[in-house]
Amino acid sequence: MALFSGSAWGVLCLGQLNSTSVFVHSKGAPANAAMNGLVAFVVQCFFSWRIHLFAKGRFKLFVPWVVAALALVQFAGSIAVAVKFAQAHSDVRLLSTARPAIAIHLSASLACDLLISIFMICVFVEYKGVTCVPRTQKLLNSLIINTIESGAITTACVALNLAFYIARPRDTIHVAL
Numbered sequence: 233m234a235l236f237s238g239s240a241w242g243v244l245c246l247g248q249l250n251s252t253s254v255f256v257h258s259k260g261a262p263a264n265a266a267m268n269g270l271v272a273f274v275v276q277c278f279f280s281w282r283i284h285l286f287a288k289g290r291f292k293l294f295v296p297w298v299v300a301a302l303a304l305v306q307f308a309g310s311i312a313v314a315v316k317f318a319q320a321h322s323d324v325r326l327l328s329t330a331r332p333a334i335a336i337h338l339s340a341s342l343a344c345d346l347l348i349s350i351f352m353i354c355v356f357v358e359y360k361g362v363t364c365v366p367r368t369q370k371l372l373n374s375l376i377i378n379t380i381e382s383g384a385i386t387t388a389c390v391a392l393n394l395a396f397y398i399a400r401p402r403d404t405i406h407v408a409l
Contacts, residue, residue: 269310349383
């Protein structure tokens with residue numbers, strides 16, 4: 233929290249006094265990218281494990297490993313972004329060398345979150361099809377709706393993040409998401 237607060241303070245408050253503060257962030261700012269990647273990696277691996285636990289048949293063998301691999305790729309991309317940001321001395325204007333790493337990080341996050349959403353819904357629908365108890369079917373309906381809503385929101389945010397980066401690669405508007 234201190235890392236994020238320090239970066240926000242530098243941009244929002246100090247940026248009013250010194251316009252270069254908007255472009256040059258604090259020394260700890262590169263850690264933000266690594267922390268974001270780490271949190272996403274842990275959550276995505278958790279869902280990979282959940283898919284492995286509940287999936288049956290072909291899903292159980294293939295999908296969790298694909299999700300875990302994509303999570304690892306996005307985490308590696310976030311580490312690469314952090315390293316490039318540190319090498320640029322936290323100056324956003326010098327981040328052009330990090331473009332491939334940013335694109336890999338955002339693309340892998342999108343693919344991973346989309347797969348998680350789709351296959352969690354598939355798992356719940358599969359269980360609903362073999363359940364005869366009405367209360368359990370009602371519970372599974374609620375889980376399906378909740379998964380659709382939260383998965384759609386998460387995937388939409390990641391897609392917007394990637395779209396903003398593709399549309400405006402020279403600024404950091406995509407970081408706002």
